Amino acid sequence: MKWLEGFQKLSSVLFILTFQGANCQLAVFPIGPALVNALAGSNVTLAVSFRGAPDPVLTWFKGNLPVGTWTLNSSSPPDIADGSRDVLRIENNGSLTFKGVPKHFSGNYTVELTKSGLGQALVTFTLKIFESIQNVTLSTQPDFAQEGAERFTLQYTMLQGVVEQEIWYFNGGKLKNSTRYLIKGRSLVILEPTRTDKGSYSVLLMNPFSSVTTHRNVTVLYGPDEPIVEALPAQPFYKVGDSLVFSCQAEGFPKPTAEWVFMGQILSDFHQGVLNLTNVQTSQGGVYTCSVLNGLTEEKREKNVTLNVYGM
Numbered sequence: 590m591k592w593l594e595g596f597q598k599l600s601s602v603l604f605i606l607t608f609q610g611a612n613c614q615l616a617v618f619p620i621g622p623a624l625v626n627a628l629a630g631s632n633v634t635l636a637v638s639f640r641g642a643p644d645p646v647l648t649w650f651k652g653n654l655p656v657g658t659w660t661l662n663s664s665s666p667p668d669i670a671d672g673s674r675d676v677l678r679i680e681n682n683g684s685l686t687f688k689g690v691p692k693h694f695s696g697n698y699t700v701e702l703t704k705s706g707l708g709q710a711l712v713t714f715t716l717k718i719f720e721s722i723q724n725v726t727l728s729t730q731p732d733f734a735q736e737g738a739e740r741f742t743l744q745y746t747m748l749q750g751v752v753e754q755e756i757w758y759f760n761g762g763k764l765k766n767s768t769r770y771l772i773k774g775r776s777l778v779i780l781e782p783t784r785t786d787k788g789s790y791s792v793l794l795m796n797p798f799s800s801v802t803t804h805r806n807v808t809v810l811y812g813p814d815e816p817i818v819e820a821l822p823a824q825p826f827y828k829v830g831d832s833l834v835f836s837c838q839a840e841g842f843p844k845p846t847a848e849w850v851f852m853g854q855i856l857s858d859f860h861q862g863v864l865n866l867t868n869v870q871t872s873q874g875g876v877y878t879c880s881v882l883n884g885l886t887e888e889k890r891e892k893n894v895t896l897n898v899y900g901m
């Protein structure tokens with residue numbers, strides 16, 4: 590009896606097929622994913638399969654614009670829009686092929702099938718054309734970051750490429766939008782930079798076909814901070830003939846230079862902010878001014894110290 594059961598199964602399958610055939614609606618499906626990434630210059634096919642009626646009229650649209658139309662199996666060739674003939678081809682099976690696809694062919698492509706009396710069917714693909722990312726450079730605006738400035742901007746430029754994702758890093762840590770950083774367009778803006786922003790910045794640029802990391806070291810100009818002035822030995826006053834040194838230091842980048850001024854005269858006997866006073870006389874008593882200067886930013890600060898010298 591086995592063969593009979595088999596025959597019954599087969600006949601029910603046949604019945605379903607026939608039934609569907611009689612009522613068939615046009616239907617079209619993408620073969621593979623509806624999001625297609627392609628490298629510029631390559632050949633790419635938006636492949637479809639359809640069923641429901643023989644020889645429907647098929648039209649491919651880019652967005653709302655028709656780019657090609659064909660009656661399947663007809664003897665006349667597909668009609669392709671002006672300006673796209675070098676690139677587009679409608680295959681015998683209705684799929685759309687791009688030959689050496691240029692970047693500007695990125696877009697949403699819809700294929701619409703129509704057959705009178707059987708309605709229409711459509712399916713949409715998103716085609717993204719990428720170029721491999723090449724020759725990325727990171728530039729800064731202005732040249733140096735400066736503490737106290739409103740902002741400092743790092744920006745990337747590249748010879749070619751379509752970027753799908755970008756990630757900025759500082760000393761290896763990922764950066765996000767915050768009160769300190771603004772990531773926008775092709776740039777990273779550091780808001781109100783401080784000396785702690787000194788370090789290595791990089792940007793990772795990615796698309797499905799390439800990824801490139803580019804680094805840039807950033808130095809932050811700052812200071813001079815408030816100078817620290819010390820006398821050695823530290824005493825409230827000195828006797829004629831005593832010796833002492835005044836030292837003057839201030840933080841900053843680049844390292845600030847210090848200069849001592851007494852009674853309007855720049856003193857010469859100092860080295861790296863250390864002023865050497867030997868065998869002091871009462872005439873040397875008075876206000877000494879240490880002036881510190883950031884040679885690059887020309888920021889300046891000064892601090893006064895009073896030397897009291899008494900005769901014996």
Ligand SMILES: *[C@@H]1O[C@H](CO)[C@@H](O)[C@H](O)[C@H]1NC(C)=O
Nearest residue numbers: 630631632633687688689690
């Ligand atoms: C694209 O297809 C054309 C033929 O249609 C062929 O000559 C060419 O080598 C192909 N290009 C690539 C990148 O595969």
Ligand SMILES: *[C@@H]1O[C@H](CO)[C@@H](O)[C@H](O)[C@H]1NC(C)=O
Nearest residue numbers: 642643644645661662681682
């Ligand atoms: C095109 O015609 C052939 C027979 O010549 C047929 O087998 C095929 O199904 C037809 N294709 C379509 C898409 O109607």
Ligand SMILES: *[C@@H]1O[C@H](CO)[C@@H](O)[C@H](O)[C@H]1NC(C)=O
Nearest residue numbers: 620634636637638680682684
């Ligand atoms: C349609 O034809 C093209 C080119 O001949 C082929 O690459 C593709 O695989 C075909 N697609 C289907 C669904 O048969």
Ligand SMILES: *[C@@H]1O[C@H](CO)[C@@H](O)[C@H](O)[C@H]1NC(C)=O
Nearest residue numbers: 652695696697698713714715
């Ligand atoms: C393509 O379609 C998607 C989703 O439908 C939409 O978000 C996107 O903006 C469209 N792209 C273009 C270029 O029209």
Ligand SMILES: *[C@@H]1O[C@H](CO)[C@@H](O)[C@H](O)[C@H]1NC(C)=O
Nearest residue numbers: 722723724725726747748749
């Ligand atoms: C781009 O980079 C390649 C190597 O990575 C180099 O040979 C080429 O000269 C660069 N082009 C430009 C315009 O900088």
Ligand SMILES: *[C@@H]1O[C@H](CO)[C@@H](O)[C@H](O)[C@H]1NC(C)=O
Nearest residue numbers: 765766767770771772773774
């Ligand atoms: C950061 O914020 C700006 C403005 O608020 C926005 O345009 C940008 O897309 C955001 N960037 C990220 C990576 O979220």
Ligand SMILES: *[C@@H]1O[C@H](CO)[C@@H](O)[C@H](O)[C@H]1NC(C)=O
Nearest residue numbers: 788789790803804805806807
């Ligand atoms: C950044 O500085 C580090 C060490 O301080 C050095 O190894 C690296 O080559 C520098 N990178 C660039 C892009 O100048």
Ligand SMILES: *[C@@H]1O[C@H](CO)[C@@H](O)[C@H](O)[C@H]1NC(C)=O
Nearest residue numbers: 832834860863864865866867
């Ligand atoms: C200060 O000057 C004296 C004599 O000129 C010298 O012996 C001493 O080393 C100097 N000290 C410093 C800190 O320059």
Ligand SMILES: *[C@@H]1O[C@H](CO)[C@@H](O)[C@H](O)[C@H]1NC(C)=O
Nearest residue numbers: 853876877878891892893894
């Ligand atoms: C230091 O002293 C000079 C002269 O005595 C004076 O002109 C100046 O304002 C003083 N500077 C500070 C920071 O006190």
